[in-house]
Amino acid sequence: MKNSDQDDPHWEKTRKLLREHLTVPALEHPDFINSRVLEAIRRDLPEKSRPPKSLFSLVRLAWAGAAMLVAAAAVSMLFLPQDAGLRSEGEFISQVVDARAAMPQLSVTSFRVPDDRGVVLWIEGSDYIPANQPVQ
Amino acid sequence: MGDNPSTADDSALLAQARGGDTVAFDELITRHRGKIYMHIGYMVRNEEDALDLTQETFIRAWNSLARFDGAASFSSWVHRIATNAAIDLCRRRQTRPQAELEQGDMKIDAASRTTPSSPETPGTGIDRLEIRRRIDSAFAQLSPDHRAVMVLKEMEDMSYEEIAQHIGCSLGTVMSRLFYARKKLQTLLDDLHEEL
Numbered sequence: 184m185k186n187s188d189q190d191d192p193h194w195e196k197t198r199k200l201l202r203e204h205l206t207v208p209a210l211e212h213p214d215f216i217n218s219r220v221l222e223a224i225r226r227d228l229p230e231k232s233r234p235p236k237s238l239f240s241l242v243r244l245a246w247a248g249a250a251m252l253v254a255a256a257a258v259s260m261l262f263l264p265q266d267a268g269l270r271s272e273g274e275f276i277s278q279v280v281d282a283r284a285a286m287p288q289l290s291v292t293s294f295r296v297p298d299d300r301g302v303v304l305w306i307e308g309s310d311y312i313p314a315n316q317p318v319q
Numbered sequence: 320m321g322d323n324p325s326t327a328d329d330s331a332l333l334a335q336a337r338g339g340d341t342v343a344f345d346e347l348i349t350r351h352r353g354k355i356y357m358h359i360g361y362m363v364r365n366e367e368d369a370l371d372l373t374q375e376t377f378i379r380a381w382n383s384l385a386r387f388d389g390a391a392s393f394s395s396w397v398h399r400i401a402t403n404a405a406i407d408l409c410r411r412r413q414t415r416p417q418a419e420l421e422q423g424d425m426k427i428d429a430a431s432r433t434t435p436s437s438p439e440t441p442g443t444g445i446d447r448l449e450i451r452r453r454i455d456s457a458f459a460q461l462s463p464d465h466r467a468v469m470v471l472k473e474m475e476d477m478s479y480e481e482i483a484q485h486i487g488c489s490l491g492t493v494m495s496r497l498f499y500a501r502k503k504l505q506t507l508l509d510d511l512h513e514e515l
Binding site: 191197202206207210213216228 | 370
């Protein structure tokens with residue numbers, strides 16, 4: 184690895200000084216380096232084999248969500264009556280028996296919505312219903 | 320694990336270490352710790368720091384094994400990690416009491432010989448401990464980059480090309496750094512020559 188450059192002879196004196204006196208104390212317990220390095224490496228190894236924390240949280244979150252959905256489905260199956268919302272005709276507050284208009288220019292039609300859940304009253308022939316006109 | 324770690328060559332141990340084999344890496348540490356410790360010791364001039372940085376160098380190497388492309392030998396690669404670690408530490412320490420020669424107000428003719436021009440200091444004999452202290456003090460005044468090229472060239476006999484490759488800079492930069500580092504050391508140690 185020697186260099187072929189021609190060095191200044193004056194520098195040679197300084198180089199000689201450096202080589203003679205720029206020393207490094209001997210490594211007294213070299214195995215100490217190995218043990219410290221391996222200790223650090225082995226300390227880090229289990230962490231590396233573990234999945235990252237954020238990914239672990241996401242998986243846990245997904246499982247928790249699925250469990251909540253199952254629990255909610257079970258509660259609704261157990262406690263809510265299966266026929267909830269289906270009511271007989273007698274339970275309605277009011278019922279359209281007949282739809283006709285007293286004024287000749289008006290025509291009234293009633294439509295029952297599917298499943299008998301309500302009635303639409305369709306009035307034609309007037310832009311508005313006068314305030315003094317009773318609706319029966 | 321295949322071969323006996325103590326008889327396998329570095330590349331075989333390296334392959335095993337890359338597979339997570341700490342015994343193989345332990346053997347690599349044993350083979351190279353002396354050279355790495357010496358290299359760092361020249362750079363940082365402190366035994367405790369040299370020990371700590373040697374350990375840090377091997378830990379960095381272990382953590383970077385997956386990124387090591389194998390273009391250079393393990394020895395060169397870990398040596399380079401050590402140089403960078405030592406330069407980092409020297410920079411963090413900021414123990415440069417004086418500005419670098421090329422950055423200061425002292426002009427140096429590029430064609431000049433590296434002969435010191437500072438006034439001579441008379442002396443009457445000097446012991447080895449004092450010489451070592453003076454050399455350490457002078458060496459500590461070099462910048463981390465200058466110190467690195469000085470160690471690689473003067474203490475470890477690397478060629479300019481090898482140094483350039485090692486620290487990742489141009490040949491001209493290596494020569495320039497070496498020129499100024501030598502000049503500064505000669506200036507600082509000039510009176511020491513007179514006293515010897």
